[in-house]
Amino acid sequence: MEKILIIGCKRAMNEVCIGCSRCLVAFNRREGKFGDYPKDAQILGLLSCGDCPGSTIVTRLAQVKLWNSPMQEVPTRVHISPCITDHCPHADEITAKIKNKAGIKVISGTHEYIPEKIFAGP
Numbered sequence: 267m268e269k270i271l272i273i274g275c276k277r278a279m280n281e282v283c284i285g286c287s288r289c290l291v292a293f294n295r296r297e298g299k300f301g302d303y304p305k306d307a308q309i310l311g312l313l314s315c316g317d318c319p320g321s322t323i324v325t326r327l328a329q330v331k332l333w334n335s336p337m338q339e340v341p342t343r344v345h346i347s348p349c350i351t352d353h354c355p356h357a358d359e360i361t362a363k364i365k366n367k368a369g370i371k372v373i374s375g376t377h378e379y380i381p382e383k384i385f386a387g388p
C-alpha cells in the first residue's frame with residue numbers, strides 16, 4: 267500500500283494555505299499528481315520544510331521516521347507541494363536534499379488547483 271508524505275512550505279502552510287486543503291482534496295479525488303494512486307493509498311503526513319531556508323528538512327524527515335516507528339508506519343512516496351516547487355527561492359536545494367536522503371520516490375507537485383486570475387471568473 268502506498269503511504270504518502272507531503273512536504274510543504276512552512277510559511278504557506280501556517281499563514282496562506284490554511285489546512286492544506288487543496289493538497290488533501292486532490293488526493294481524495296485522485297487528481298493532479300495523485301491521479302495514478304489506487305483507492306487504498308493513504309496520506310501518512312503533511313510535513314513543513316521547517317522554515318527558511320529549509321535547512322532542517324533532512325532532520326525533519328528523520329523525525330517522521332522516528333515518530334512513526336512505534337506504529338510501523340513508513341512513507342513509500344514523497345510529494346513536494348507547489349508552495350515549494352513553484353514559489354520557494356530555495357526549492358531546488360530543498361528538493362535535492364529530499365531526493366538525496368529520502369530513499370524513496372520523490373515527486374514534484376500535488377494539486378493543480380491554481381487560479382489563473384484573481385478577479386476573473388469563479
Ligand code: SF4
Binds near residue numbers: 276277315319354357
Ligand atoms: S524555505 Fe521555502 S518552503 Fe521553506 S518556509 Fe522558506 S519559502 Fe517556504
